[in-house]
Amino acid sequence: MKKKKKIGVPGIVSVGVHVVRYVVRQIVSDVRDDAETALESLHIGTHGKPALRVDVNAEDSFKRELHKYQGGRFKKVKVYGEESLRSTDLDLSLKKELAVLVDAVDGTDLVERGFSNWCSAAVFFDPRNQPGKKLVAAFVGVAVDESPADVYFATSESPDAFVRRNSDNNKLAGLSKVKSLKEASICFYGQKADNYLSVATGAFTNRLSALNARTKKTGKKLDLRIYNMAGIPMMVKLADHRVSLARGVDAVIEVEGQKPHDCVPGLFIAKKAGAVVRNLDGSDFSFEQMEKLLLRPASNEQTYVLAATEKLSDELLALLKD
Structure with a gap:
């Protein structure tokens, strides 16, 4: 046959x-x-x-x-x-x-x-x-x-x-050039209490408050925007920054954990478009790691930082450290 x-x-x-x-x-x-x-x-x-x-x-x-x-x-x-x-x-x-x-x-x-x-x-x-x-x-x-x-x-x-x-x-049109949290638009999944509190309390908030205070001392204000709507749609928007002079999505973070099918499609597309995808320990979230997660789709929940630039990724990871 x-x-x-x-x-x-x-x-x-x-x-x-x-x-x-x-x-x-x-x-x-x-x-x-x-x-x-x-x-x-x-x-x-x-x-x-x-x-x-x-x-x-x-x-x-x-x-x-x-x-x-x-x-x-x-x-x-x-x-x-x-x-x-x-x-x-x-x-x-x-x-x-x-x-x-x-x-x-x-x-x-x-x-x-x-x-x-x-x-x-x-x-x-x-x-x-x-x-x-x-x-x-x-x-x-x-x-x-x-x-x-x-x-x-x-x-x-x-x-x-x-x-x-x-x-x-x-x-895809590509990524924004934003390198500093002061100018960034970041998204996280915050509809449920645990997810919201994972970002809205603790080290991230304390460090963000300190950054805000330091910025105010210079007579300026943070131009940062935080949106508690994230997920795959925001990931592909980050990868397709069509209007260069307009603000877009610069980072998507997840510190509570998502099932692979809830994040891998968007992360794969964004990484192919040139975005920086990292684990919370700062290591590269590789295509091979995505594949390993999909082999057992219900066995793990994944955290990550997705950012348009390496410098923005570095700054976010520093804020998210325990």
Whole structure:
């Protein structure tokens, strides 16, 4: 029997952009047309945490659209969604197939409240590949008014990151040049109490207060902005600083810890775009480290500092030390 040809990166880019864009459009349509049904709470699986119907529908839509694309070319790609990714039994190192890890609605709480900082994210992962090539591609879809979603993506085969707007692929605009915390716009995930308090109390706040006091003595004010909305959408915005004269996102920090599927798609794309991604001990958050995390998606929570420049990263890490 003739061995089936392995799906290449160009095919994965084609299906990834198509499916993520389709799912974002489906989410927007479901909430707009029948919010009462879309935001209904459902109890599914064994982990106890309820899901909204829009979550379930989006994941089903992802799988269905993936498997029927190009006449069923991708029908054997295994899909791991929210329920699977919570299971501590999942070990992708034991698998011998291309898989896709999907967070069809990353930011369900924001969708529920009518906020816009949500996305659909997916990682195509092949544990058979050599280190540095296992994470084949990452895709992030962000809703844009009535237009097709912007889909940010990067692959193991290219040193760059891209965005599909309308029908063209474009390299990301790049990063800001901000090097000092005094001028930076930083984001952290602070919707839940533990996450908020992890940044809003302790060493970070004390050091920030001292920096603020020193700056005031010079007759100036900190031009720092802190936003407690973070996650993957802010990561891709950091990597796509389109208007050079306007303020953008300069750093995204996480000191409490996120599951790999909640951060790796955005970190992978941002790092490909040239951003500095580090662990809290200052070491490089490498592509190989991202892959190791994805092998056991439910086993670890990851902290990090993502910054536009090394100097800004250094300053943030100094503030975040215990």
